[in-house]
Amino acid sequence: MRRYGIRKTIRSVATIGIAGAASLFAYSSAFAAFGQPGGVTDEARDMHNLYLVTLAIAAVVFLAVQGALIYIIIRYRRGKREDMPAQIHGSNIVEFIWVGIPVAIVLALFTYTVIVLNTVERGADEDDMSVHVQGFQFGWEFTYSMDNLGPERSEAGSDEEFSIVGAGLDSPELVIPVDERVEFQLQSDDVIHSFYVVDFLYKLDLVPGRDNRFAVTPRETGVYQGYCAELCGVDHALMRFTVRVVEQDEFDDWVEEMRGGGEEAVSGASDTTSAVREP
Template sequence: MRHNRRLRWAAIPIAATLAVVLAGCTQAQLNGFLPGFQADEKPVTNHTSMVSGLWVTSWIVLLVVGIITWGLTIWAIVVYRRRKGQTGLPVQLRYNMPIEIFYTIVPLILVLGFFAFTARDQAEIEKPYAQPDVTINVVAKQWAWDFNYVDEDVYSPGIQAQYPTAENADAQGALVESELPTLYLPVDKKVEIQLNSRDVIHSFWVIDFLYKKDMFPGKTNYMYVTPTREGTYKGKCAELCGEYHSAMLFQVKVVSEAKYQDYIESLKNLGQTGQLDNGFDRNQNLPGIKAPATQEGK
């Protein structure tokens, strides 16, 4: 009884401390310090909170498991340590059925739980939009990005990240951000992103979106996202794709509908109408592509 009473008294200050700590957490801390969250602002996309919730909950569960495991380990070390004057080996036990059942069933429950929640969230994130407001075709290439605005029938070609030279010595920092490929998206609009590669495997990753997807030659992958906060977000290739992989950077600008339409008009004024198709692909012998011309008659 006295032991239980001590535990109850110990639980009160612990619970109070946790309540105070959690109440003082910022929005970023409550979301596991993940990108995509700022104080008093909504998440970057409609999926950001879902990904964050899965991440933070998983860490909390794993931390509890770790504390229990460390506690049991330290307890066994202290309680069953060799005392002064003891010799020989301790009593040997072949097995303990309750403990073996415990450390078989609990990990199985954890694995099934992680799988179920991950599958549920992934199915929601990957659910296609029946009628997207905007369709973008993103094409990766060594080592840059092309953006086709499918509905508006305009395009924006990109070059790999540029660093200051004698010609642009006035550029600030170690990167000329004004020359990065930039994808414009309208805020609060349903966006379908078609992902293709011109050469090797790449990966489309907008860091603050908390989601990425690989891009394979000869195959189209899809992302479905609704940007919910205006701003400029960094993107990069997340799959090692060759010598200048580190320079395969881009930006995503989430803007108002008016600014988005202004950008589309600017592309039309530059004469960048139509679409950059697979005629620029380096792999011209993939399945579904017509066979190379023969040498007969030459």
């Protein structure tokens, strides 16, 4: 009798497992995008590694606990027998162990978190290139200053600037060179926005009255999608932008081209823009 019970349990567990796997498989096309993109900056790669470790821990915890739950409800379901189970009120040893396991996990994860946090948040050096990012309802203005384009390119003392502006469906493109540390200086004068580049795995809010900035070193050329991630009003959904990471030579050429734009570029009507910022 007892063997039959165990076999029945195993069969039930197997049935549920197969059903679960089948439904996951049926889903798999939709789930092809599972997981985080790998990240295209030094910082993003560190953060992605942290994500993978966290995901692994999460998967183990999920499978262990969910598995235990499924096992328990199958194994200890009431059969035809009406006997009363032993009235166990608790166990100090068991309770200490299951407080200890989560404590150990969170201490380990916290330590790793702080290590990655220190790398990600270390900021820019004095002479690193910087881009001023102005968010507004509902678009972006990216401003480059000629005295702030990194040690190779900067013209010290120059007050020459050019900007790219875009709003709504005409989203602006921010251009930066690969393998160079770039600082983004974020500012907003109306409401809170958030500068979110998906493949940077990073976002930082533009808070009126605050000087928020962060720095990254992009390692892969390409065009990356950005969004405003903080609800900012009626057209929040349309406050998109792209970041184009280019080879350093290409960036130099682009800068010269933008400077050639002269007054037009300064006023924000470069070839990548048409929408003009509302007053």
